[in-house]
Amino acid sequence: MGARSAGLGYASATLHDEWSIFNNVGGLSKVDQPITSFAYEARPGLIGANRMAAALSSPLKTGVAGFGLFRFGDDLYSEQVISGGYSNQFGIASLGLAVNYIQYRADGFGIKNAVSLNFGGVAQITPQISAGAYILHLNQPRLSRFDEERLPTKLVAGLGFKPSEKFLLAVELEKDLAYDPVVKGCMEYLADKKVYFRTGFNLHPIAAFFGWGFLIKRMKIDYAFQYNSLLGATHHASVGYHLEKKKKQHAP
Numbered sequence: 001m002g003a004r005s006a007g008l009g010y011a012s013a014t015l016h017d018e019w020s021i022f023n024n025v026g027g028l029s030k031v032d033q034p035i036t037s038f039a040y041e042a043r044p045g046l047i048g049a050n051r052m053a054a055a056l057s058s059p060l061k062t063g064v065a066g067f068g069l070f071r072f073g074d075d076l077y078s079e080q081v082i083s084g085g086y087s088n089q090f091g092i093a094s095l096g097l098a099v100n101y102i103q104y105r106a107d108g109f110g111i112k113n114a115v116s117l118n119f120g121g122v123a124q125i126t127p128q129i130s131a132g133a134y135i136l137h138l139n140q141p142r143l144s145r146f147d148e149e150r151l152p153t154k155l156v157a158g159l160g161f162k163p164s165e166k167f168l169l170a171v172e173l174e175k176d177l178a179y180d181p182v183v184k185g186c187m188e189y190l191a192d193k194k195v196y197f198r199t200g201f202n203l204h205p206i207a208a209f210f211g212w213g214f215l216i217k218r219m220k221i222d223y224a225f226q227y228n229s230l231l232g233a234t235h236h237a238s239v240g241y242h243l244e245k246k247k248k249q250h251a252p
Contacts, residue, residue, distance in 0.1 A: 001019055001022040001023070001039050001041075001051070001053040001055075001068075001070065001238070002017065002018075002019030002022070002023070002037070002039055002053075002222070002238050003039060003211060003213070003222035003223055003224040003236045003237055003238040004017060004019065004196075004198070004211070004213060004222050004224075004238070005019055005023055006041070006209060006211060006224035006226060006234075006236040007186075007188075007198035007199070007200065007209055007210060007211020007212070007213070007222065007223075007224035007225075007236075008170065008186035008187075008188060008198050008199075008200045008209065008211070009184045009185065009186045009199075009200025009201055009202050009207070009209040010023075010184060010200070010202070010209075011158055011170045011171070011172040011184040011185065011186040011200055012024055012027075012156075012158075012172075013120075013122070013132035013133060013134060013156050013157060013158030013160075013170075013172050014027075014122055014130045014131065014132040014158050014159065014160035014170055014172075015027050015132075015160075016028075016029070016030035016031070016094070016122065017031070018031055018035045018037050018055055018057040018066070018240055019037065019039070019055060019238070020057075020066065020085075020087070020096070021055050021057065021066035021067070021068040021083055021085050021098060022053060022055070022068055022070065022083065023134070024096075024120040024121075024122060024132050024133075024134040024156070025066070025085040025086075025087055025096035025097060025098040025118050025119070025120045025134065026087055026093075026094050026095050026096040026120035026121035026122045026132065026134060027087070027094065027096070027120070027122050027132070028057060028064045028065075028066045028085060028086070028087035028094075028096050029063060029064050029087040029088055029089045029094035029095075029096065029122075030064075030089075030094065031057045031058075031059060031064045031066075032059060033059070033242045033243070033244055034056075034057070034058040034059070034242070034243040034244055035056075035057055035058075035220075035240050035241065035242050035243065036054070036055070036056045036240070036241055036243060037054065037055045037056075037057075037220075037238060037239065037240040037241075038052075038053070038054050038055075038238065038239050038240075039051075039052065039053045039054075039055075039236065039237065039238035039239075040052045040236070040237055040238075041234060041235070041236040042234070042235045042236075043231055043232075043233075043234045044232070044233060044235075045231055045232030045233065046231055046232075047074075048073060048074035048076060048077070049072070049073070049231075050072075050074075051070070051071070051072045052070070052071050053068060053069060053070040053071070054068065054069045055067065055068040055069075056068075062088060063086055063087055063088030063089075064086070064087050064088070065084075065085070065086050066083075066084070066085045066086070066087070066098075067083065067084050067085075068081070068082075068083040068084075068085075069081070069082055069083075070082075070083070073105075075107065076106070076107045077105070077106045077107065078104075078105050079102065079103070079104055079105075080102070080103045080105075081100055081101070081102050081103075082100070082101045083098050083099070083100045083101075083118075084098065084099055085097060085098030085099070085118070086098075092123050092124050092125070093121050093122065093123040093124075094121060094122050094123075095119075095120070095121040096119070096120055096121065097117065097118070097119050098117070098118040098119075099115065099116075099117060100115065100116045100117070100118065101113070101114075101115055102114045102115070102116060102151070104143065112143040113143075114141040114142065114143050114151055115141055116136070116137040116138070116139060116141050116151055117137070117138045117139045118134065118135065118136050118137070118138065119134065119135050119138050120132070120133065120134025120135065121133060121134070127162075128161060128162050128163060129159065129160070129161055129162075130159070130160040130161075130162075131157075131158070131159055131160075132157070132158050132159075132160070133155075133156065133157040133158070134156050135153060135154070135155055135156075136153065136154040136156075137151040137152065137153050137154065138153065140152070140153050152176055152177055152178050153176075153177050154174065154175070154176045154177070155174070155175045155177075156172060156173070156174045156175075157172065157173055158170055158171060158172030158173070158184070159171055159172075165190070166189060166190040166191075167187070167188070167189055167190075168186075168187065168188040168189075169185075169186070169187050170184075170185070170186050170187075171183075171184065171185045172184040172185070180204055181204065182202055182203065182204055182205075183202070183203040183204065184200065184201070184202050184203075185200060185201050186198065186199065186200030186201075186209070187199055187200070193215070194214060194215040194216070195212070195213070195214060195215075196212060196213035196214075196222075197211075197212050198210065198211040198212065198213070198224070199211070202228075205228055205229075205230060206228060206229070207226055207227065207228035208226070208227050208228070209224060209225070209226050210224065210225050211223055211224035211225065211236075218241055218242040218245065219239065219240065219241050219242075220238075220239065220240035220241075220242075221237075221238075221239055222237065222238045222239075222240075223235075223236070223237050224236040224237075
């Protein structure tokens with residue numbers, strides 16, 4: 001989730017931001033201020049497939065904690081997720097763990113619940129190169145005591161490259177154990193201190209992504225547009241608000 005990730009083709013393995021609670025939880029460690037965020041994704045061509053989420057991240061004395069709520073679907077079918085996570089820096093790497101309570105509801109088929117674990121990390125190999133990887137549903141929990149249906153495990157790994165402070169380039173490979181891998185690539189450009197432009201792509205299935213972001217005092221506003229031949233157009237918007245003013249750094 002998060003329109004920044006969406007504008008980058010969901011290549012989120014090396015990102016450090018407040019939406020890491022839903023993506024690579026290891027990326028939470030560099031959140032330096034308490035921030036609350038809200039996101040909504042609309043799919044006009046697929047009725048009942050809209051997604052929404054809220055997140056709260058806050059630094060602790062050691063590490064960063066995150067909390068998130070997610071909902072997908074409508075009255076016929078829906079998914080709800082409550083997530084709590086923690087991330088900390090260990091040398092060049094930041095590692096994180098998240099616990100998710102997941103509920104699936106289908107009209108006429110009842111409700112199924114599961115508790116899953118996500119684990120991830122981001123390593124700063126050089127000042128320009130970073131590597132990230134994470135696993136979703138690491139424990140492959142069963143959805144029912146009466147059958148062997150389990151949540152699928154998803155593996156994601158990526159590389160990020162920052163040739164300058166204004167550019168971010170990243171590539172990523174996502175593999176659901178039950179499906180073919182998805183290849184992702186993206187670019188983010190900082191036009192000035194408060195405006196970002198983003199683009200990305202996916203292969204298998206093919207999809208194109210575009211987005212932008214603004215920083216306005218304590219507020220972050222992001223928007224992303226996605227298009228592929230199966231789902232058509234998708235719009236994703238998110239807003240983040242820092243709960244505290246950023247402390248000014250004084251010269252020694």
